[in-house]
Amino acid sequence: MLSLTDMAVEVLTTADGREKTALSHRHAATWFAARAAGEEIPIGTAQPPLRPARPEKPELLDPREVPRRRPGSPQGRIALLHAVAHIELNAVDLHWDIIARFPHVPFPPGFYDDWVKAADEESKHFNLICDCLESLGSHYGALPAHAGMWRAAEDTVNDIWGRLAVVPMVLEARGLDVTPGMIEVFRKAGIDNVVEAMEVIYAEEVGHVAYGSKWFHFLCGRENRDPKPAFHALVQQYFHGALKPPFNEEKRAEAGLPPDFYWPLAGES
Numbered sequence: 056m057l058s059l060t061d062m063a064v065e066v067l068t069t070a071d072g073r074e075k076t077a078l079s080h081r082h083a084a085t086w087f088a089a090r091a092a093g094e095e096i097p098i099g100t101a102q103p104p105l106r107p108a109r110p111e112k113p114e115l116l117d118p119r120e121v122p123r124r125r126p127g128s129p130q131g132r133i134a135l136l137h138a139v140a141h142i143e144l145n146a147v148d149l150h151w152d153i154i155a156r157f158p159h160v161p162f163p164p165g166f167y168d169d170w171v172k173a174a175d176e177e178s179k180h181f182n183l184i185c186d187c188l189e190s191l192g193s194h195y196g197a198l199p200a201h202a203g204m205w206r207a208a209e210d211t212v213n214d215i216w217g218r219l220a221v222v223p224m225v226l227e228a229r230g231l232d233v234t235p236g237m238i239e240v241f242r243k244a245g246i247d248n249v250v251e252a253m254e255v256i257y258a259e260e261v262g263h264v265a266y267g268s269k270w271f272h273f274l275c276g277r278e279n280r281d282p283k284p285a286f287h288a289l290v291q292q293y294f295h296g297a298l299k300p301p302f303n304e305e306k307r308a309e310a311g312l313p314p315d316f317y318w319p320l321a322g323e324s
């Protein structure tokens with residue numbers, strides 16, 4: 056029987072996006088079927104690669120070299136969707152990576168339930184956005200994409216505290232801030248299938264931020280650390296730059312992220 060970390064490594068080492076997400080979905084279904092039946096899938100100790108496998112396309116460029124397009128134009132909308140697809144694909148790997156990377160840190164089974172569910176949802180998000188791209192005559196891989204997306208994972212490869220602070224509680228929380236504006240772009244253009252896909256993503260991302268906050272607070276409670284200063288110190292250590300207002304205070308609150316966690320780290324808007 057494959058351990059959960061074996062499953063994670065299989066996903067991480069699969070390059071093609073559609074294949075990776077299909078495998079991710081199958082492994083999530085296996086995990087939850089076993090949990091429902093009261094059977095135990097071992098967590099194991101598989102060795103994840105430092106970086107996940109990636110398809111030949113898109114070409115990965117330094118963020119400063121990725122061409123900018125006007126968001127109001129059809130080409131700009133395709134570029135925006137392409138960037139979202141790239142983020143979703145990285146998110147699939149980020150959630151499997153947190154499972155595979157830290158098996159030496161003991162957690163209750165609910166920790167794995169949460170990240171397997173999040174990985175499964177990211178897999179759905181990737182496919183939804185790929186379908187949208189294809190409905191507009193493009194596809195994932197048609198444009199260059201940011202090379203820096205895996206940096207937070209590499210920076211926190213030895214630090215579960217830093218990983219939780221930076222990936223779900225900073226990067227995914229940022230997604231909550233910017234998604235309503237993206238939905239508006241597609242609503243104005245009357246592209247309903249994209250609006251629907253992004254609304255699914257927006258609703259589910261609140262959960263991923265909440266998992267981050269939940270397990271960060273769990274670690275703090277277990278080691279008797281004060282969560283707020285611990286979070287501030289970790290973000291300053293691992294995140295490059297200030298957090299960008301305006302913040303989506305409503306959705307951040309729903310996700311268990313109080314204002315005194317992020318406002319002190321904010322730069323100029």
Ligand SMILES: [Fe+2]
Nearest residue numbers: 143146177180
């Ligand atoms: Fe997502």
Ligand SMILES: [Fe+2]
Nearest residue numbers: 146227260263
């Ligand atoms: Fe997410």
